[in-house]
Amino acid sequence: MGLATLPIHAYEAQILETVAQSAVSVLIGETGSGKTTQLSQMLHRAGYTNTGRIGVTQPRRVAAVSVARRVAFEMGVRVGEEVGYSIRFEDRTSSRTVIKYLTDGCLLRECLFDPELHQYSVIILDEAHERSLNTDILFGLLRRLLGKRKPELKVIVTSATLDGEKMSDFFFKCPIIRVPGKLFPVQIFYSKERPVSYVEASVQTAIDIHVREPPGDILLFMTGQDEIEKTLLKLEEEVRNLDEGSCMDAVILPLYGSLPPEMQARVFGKPPDNCRRIIVATNIAETSLTVDGVVYVIDPGLVKQRQYNPASGVDSLAVVPISRVQAIQRAGRAGRTRPGRCYRLYPEAAYEHELLAATVPEIQRSSLAGTVLHLKSLELPDINILEFDFLDPPSIEALEDALSQLYIVDAIDKTGSITALGKKMAELPLEPALARALLAAEELGCLDQALTIAAMLSCENIFYQAPRQGKEKKRPREEGKLPDGRGLGDHIQYLQIYDAWERHDFELEWCKENGLQIRSMKFARDVRRQLSQIMRKKKDGDPEPREVSRSRQKLGNARAIRQALCKGFGNRIAHRLPRHNAYRCIGHKSQLVQIHPSSCPLEVDEEGLLPEWVLYHEIISTTHPFIRHVCVVEGSWVEPFLTKIDNIDIQSLSGRKAVNSAKQCEDAKELPGEQSSSQQVGGSTSG
Ligand code: CDP
Ligand code: MG
Numbered sequence: 001m002g003l004a005t006l007p008i009h010a011y012e013a014q015i016l017e018t019v020a021q022s023a024v025s026v027l028i029g030e031t032g033s034g035k036t037t038q039l040s041q042m043l044h045r046a047g048y049t050n051t052g053r054i055g056v057t058q059p060r061r062v063a064a065v066s067v068a069r070r071v072a073f074e075m076g077v078r079v080g081e082e083v084g085y086s087i088r089f090e091d092r093t094s095s096r097t098v099i100k101y102l103t104d105g106c107l108l109r110e111c112l113f114d115p116e117l118h119q120y121s122v123i124i125l126d127e128a129h130e131r132s133l134n135t136d137i138l139f140g141l142l143r144r145l146l147g148k149r150k151p152e153l154k155v156i157v158t159s160a161t162l163d164g165e166k167m168s169d170f171f172f173k174c175p176i177i178r179v180p181g182k183l184f185p186v187q188i189f190y191s192k193e194r195p196v197s198y199v200e201a202s203v204q205t206a207i208d209i210h211v212r213e214p215p216g217d218i219l220l221f222m223t224g225q226d227e228i229e230k231t232l233l234k235l236e237e238e239v240r241n242l243d244e245g246s247c248m249d250a251v252i253l254p255l256y257g258s259l260p261p262e263m264q265a266r267v268f269g270k271p272p273d274n275c276r277r278i279i280v281a282t283n284i285a286e287t288s289l290t291v292d293g294v295v296y297v298i299d300p301g302l303v304k305q306r307q308y309n310p311a312s313g314v315d316s317l318a319v320v321p322i323s324r325v326q327a328i329q330r331a332g333r334a335g336r337t338r339p340g341r342c343y344r345l346y347p348e349a350a351y352e353h354e355l356l357a358a359t360v361p362e363i364q365r366s367s368l369a370g371t372v373l374h375l376k377s378l379e380l381p382d383i384n385i386l387e388f389d390f391l392d393p394p395s396i397e398a399l400e401d402a403l404s405q406l407y408i409v410d411a412i413d414k415t416g417s418i419t420a421l422g423k424k425m426a427e428l429p430l431e432p433a434l435a436r437a438l439l440a441a442e443e444l445g446c447l448d449q450a451l452t453i454a455a456m457l458s459c460e461n462i463f464y465q466a467p468r469q470g471k472e473k474k475r476p477r478e479e480g481k482l483p484d485g486r487g488l489g490d491h492i493q494y495l496q497i498y499d500a501w502e503r504h505d506f507e508l509e510w511c512k513e514n515g516l517q518i519r520s521m522k523f524a525r526d527v528r529r530q531l532s533q534i535m536r537k538k539k540d541g542d543p544e545p546r547e548v549s550r551s552r553q554k555l556g557n558a559r560a561i562r563q564a565l566c567k568g569f570g571n572r573i574a575h576r577l578p579r580h581n582a583y584r585c586i587g588h589k590s591q592l593v594q595i596h597p598s599s600c601p602l603e604v605d606e607e608g609l610l611p612e613w614v615l616y617h618e619i620i621s622t623t624h625p626f627i628r629h630v631c632v633v634e635g636s637w638v639e640p641f642l643t644k645i646d647n648i649d650i651q652s653l654s655g656r657k658a659v660n661s662a663k664q665c666e667d668a669k670e671l672p673g674e675q676s677s678s679q680q681v682g683g684s685t686s687g
Helices: 007-021 035-045 061-075 104-113 133-149 164-170 198-212 225-241 261-268 324-335 348-353 369-378 396-408 420-427 432-444 447-457 490-503 508-513 518-540 559-568 635-646 662-670
Strands: 024-029 053-058 083-087 090-092 099-103 120-125 154-159 176-179 186-190 217-221 249-255 275-281 294-299 302-309 314-321 340-344 573-576 583-585 592-595 613-621 625-633
Touching: 007 024, 007 035, 007 176, 024 035, 024 164, 035 053, 035 061, 035 099, 035 120, 035 154, 053 061, 053 104, 061 083, 061 099, 061 261, 099 104, 104 133, 104 369, 120 133, 133 154, 133 164, 133 369, 154 164, 164 176, 186 324, 198 217, 198 225, 198 275, 198 294, 198 340, 217 324, 225 249, 225 275, 249 261, 294 324, 324 340, 369 396, 369 420, 369 432, 396 635, 420 432, 420 518, 432 447, 432 518, 432 559, 447 490, 447 518, 447 559, 490 508, 490 518, 490 559, 490 625, 508 518, 559 625, 559 635, 583 613, 592 613, 613 635
Parallel strands: 024 154, 024 176, 053 099, 053 120, 083 099, 120 154, 186 340, 217 275, 217 294, 249 275, 294 340, 314 613, 592 625
Antiparallel strands: 083 090, 302 314, 573 583, 573 613, 583 592, 613 625
16 A cells, blocks of 8 residues: 555564563554554454454544544555444444454453453553553553463553553563664754743744744644634734745644544645645644654643542643653654754753653542442452552542542442442443432433433533634523523533434534534434443343433423432532532532532522532632532432541541451452452442
8 A cells, every 4th residue: 555664664573573472562662653553453464363353542532543544544444344443432343343443441341341351362552651540550450361361362562652661560571672763853942931921932933933944844732722723813813914925835733632533634634735734733742643744843841631639629620831751752743754843932941850750640640439430340359449550559548539439429338349339330431420320310210311411411512612712702601592401500401402402303503503512412412322222231131222212201390310410429519608609519528619600500599699509520620619510409318428428437448447358358369250249239229
């Protein structure tokens, strides 16, 4: 197919030999050297797919899809045949699939149903340098699995950065293969000081390069979609103002995770002749996607990063400085086709002294409830969660927070053992709280409503936000076109919106007219279908899962559905202050919050006070701590949780207090793989 050779091709023999001899190998190679797209094909050619599939994990959904497409193209097959992908809520594989790209979260879920991963002959933990939460957990699980399934199962860990030693040490000092990059030198320029506005400074730098420097594309790193759109508008304006004929044409393109595929394709397609591309991208272009033709990189040195604080329960999405590893990686993007230049919009001293050496892995800045539930549901016989094989362990505080959260929603009992309910929760591809709410809804007879809400909450942005002109922020919810949530909150509004869409026969035009994101709404519909099939299959063991039928009952005050949600979000309930419209979060006692201004308006009493009790999806800290996705609940529903929260015994939950379990431990050792906690299951599955 006339594909260019990549650095990794020269190492094919060495790679195959190492893999043949060792159960685990670490492969290190510069981004763009061909690890993601070529390694799987090499192993396929070498016959590894005769005995099973090759699974390649990706931390990001977009990457899994785009890379599967690429590999299918290179092999001349259609996606879903020999080469497929599997991401949450979308499986494009078939019985013929031998190379399967999947998100790390998907592989984790597969561990639940097939702990020994028998369908695979090879597992490639790709992009390990990203240190995503799920990849980190897979590290620990595969390490255990290798003991059992050696020698048929091959594991290969790939990384674009030089932390291979650490990964090799973790995997019993396995061999490291290094593929030297074909990188051209990249000249680094620093700013004298940090600019007042890095968006302005980036735009100016890009225009300077465009006007003065020889051809070559420009890659500019921004922190998020909003900022990218703002930057695009500014760049377009600046380019329009240039004297005609003074320089070549410019095309300005965005690149971020939730960008529609056809827009992404523009970045990966062949650029028009005699034209410079200016690509404004999030961190996604740092390692996971490679854009060819880049010669100039502009690096403001910032990244948007989620940080969960287990003490307060607050998730902050903050713009923080990148690490030195990231800065090096970004600069490297300029030297792939010829010598390049990287403009760092911060001083050299900041690089040396202010940036962290390496990025803090996600496991150390995330809420771990879902992860801990997952590990518990695997029932690894001999380990306490606090002692799992973590490449970098999370804090004890974060683990304890996760245990408390799970205990409050009945997923684990007071000794920390998973309950029958907890197991059912773990099998649903949803975060524990939503899974619990779905199961409660099934009992309360409002499953179809809960499915809709869960599906709507799985979308990133339901409401369309037009790229902003100036400071004006349009909020379609205020235009009075959409249902009002009956003063009961966002969840009820989501339900009303979806029902209204259904009444309009799922017309896309209707979404547009009502300021809804078409892509999100379609996604919600897909997710709803998938979830409903999963629920149905679980219930009836129905081999031909059909969708749960939609009974259009009157919504009224939506009591049952709110009650079901309350069961799931028992640890995310907020109580209004006596005479004030601020709330205190009961799960995280000291945290004071306000309802996020984007929430749908709640009913107020004659004194203008908001409802006494609400549940929320998350506490997000921007200018203040705000609760988002809010739903009104009743005091009597909340009471059991208050008692439970008051009586948490964290020592016992974390298994540090031996709760007459010595006997069980012994049983567990004799019968690995048996359920060591079966006696306790069901102990606290009340409700
Ligand atoms: O994984 P690694 O960064 O080592 O490289 P890769 O993703 O396998 O990329 C190897 C080459 O394939 C690069 O030159 C990419 O530009 C190209 N590629 C592509 O054209 N389209 C994709 N969706 C992925 C990679
Ligand atoms: Mg890669």
